Amino acid sequence: DVKVTQSSRYLVKRTGEKVFLECVQDMDHENMFWYRQDPGLGLRLIYFSYDVKMKEKGDIPEGYSVSREKKERFSLILESASTNQTSMYLCASSNPPGQGNEKLFFGSGTQLSVL
């Protein structure tokens, strides 16, 4: 069964800490994404990547960075966590548009609380 695996289901961090959220996919997808999901705001795109070592800013990249050293792994980094980054973080992967079957496959999410 195809999978997108996020390293932590729940995470509690303190303000100012550096936080790493890891995501691994086993479908050989080129595209990978990081979203955050907040009540009433829906899913908002933080960063995405088309290929290894490639990254593009999404709608809300401030306070975040990403790393994609291998095709299957996409990491989200909070350089200095703040309370307004408390949220559900969702990783997703897909094939590129135009190749068909371009639906997003999501991980189960990481609920991050910053205290």
Place this chain on the structure above:
Amino acid sequence: EDQVTQSPEALRLQEGESSSLNCSYTVSGLRGLFWYRQDPGKGPEFLFTLYSAGEEKEKERLKATLTKKESFLHITAPKPEDSATYLCAARGGTASKLTFGTGTRLQVTL
């Protein structure tokens, strides 16, 4: 700026009571309208993709339709296991970016 608006925010149905969820979109050059289902504490799960006005897709009790301005997710004779949040997303213009709506939270009771 691309926008996707879903209504209603929440919907409560009795088992067997059919209804429709709405997704209105404003996207430059629509390249796909997507429906996802999300259960509590889980990531969204893909349901359908629609590409052009007039297109319809069905899966069990669900049917998705598309016009030039909106999409509907019709739920026929729902069961309690259909309870979930249903998300709509649109891809427009270039690249892989999707714009998501805020979802409709559906509850189906016995």
